[in-house]
Amino acid sequence: MRSALLAALLLIPTLTPAIAADAPDPVADAMHMSGGAVSFLPKPWPMKALVKPGQLTVTVTGEAPPGDFVDPKTGELTGFAHDLFLKLGADLGLPVEFVKLPFVSSLPGLKANRFDLACASAAWTTQRLATDDFTMSSPIALSGLIGLTLKDSGITGWDSTKGRRMGGVQGEIYLQDARKHLPETGTVTEFPGSPELGLALQNKQIDFLVTNSTIIRFILANAPNAAELRVIGPPLEIYPGGLCINSREGDLVKAVNALLGNYRADGTLKAIFAKYGVPTSIVDQLKEIGY
Secondary structure, rough: HHHHHHHHHHHHHHHHHHOOOOOHHHHHHHHHOOOOOOOOOOOOOOOOOOOOEEEEEEEEOOEEOOOOOOOOOOOOEEEEHHHHHHHHHHHHHHOOOEOOOHHHHHHHHHHHHOOOOEEEEEEEEEHHHHHOOOEEEEOOOEEEEEEEEHHHOOOHHHHHHHOOOEEEEEEOOOHHHHHHHHHOOOOOEEOOOHHHHHHHHHHHOEEEEEEHHHHHHHHHHHOOOOOHHHOOOOOOEEEEEEEEEEEHHHHHHHHHHHHHHHHHHHHHHHHHHOOOOOHHHHHHHHHHOOO
């Protein structure tokens, strides 16, 4: 019997090419019913090197809508990144402590072992992917580097920003990259967060601002004078964006990447974005780069 089974197994490679490429595949059909999400994952996850044992410590700015911001009605922290961090904590079996800091202090805080997680969809860059200071997660969305101006500024595109005053958020890659792409702009002013950046544009302290497309979409959806604003495009850069993880915490890196894979597959990530008016296409587009 063993000889017959072995002979049958050895024949499989020779028979495989004879199966039509478009033949029904009941196994693939059955697997598709799961949505591609992995059901067997440890809970709680074994974590050996958290900053505070038994707790997930996360830094947010509280000034990066719609990622993380303070709801003016309730005074409570909210946003898609806030919800995503809470979801990760729940699936890891860990309570989440949020620490509010300016973005410019977040990544040094990870390096100094003050936090386990940071960043609301931080852009992948060569420097960030190569650094030992922290680890980038797999991406949760794609975003573009675009601009925003008042229609009466006279700016109609990137080619008309020469000599004009540019603003951005301190420490953000969007401002750094815009400087490289637009070397002939006038003065450049850095602001601590997106609310201050938007206010500076409204008060005409700057002629245009640069940031990611998700934040600009949020501004357009909430500004009372949205009709007076003009988007500047096309994108100077398009980035995959992920979370920043304490590089000492290999267990957390593996767990977060596994869970993010599930959230992309089962619709959790889309639902979190949609709650805050963010188009779910920014998740769908990740398939174009293999996620």
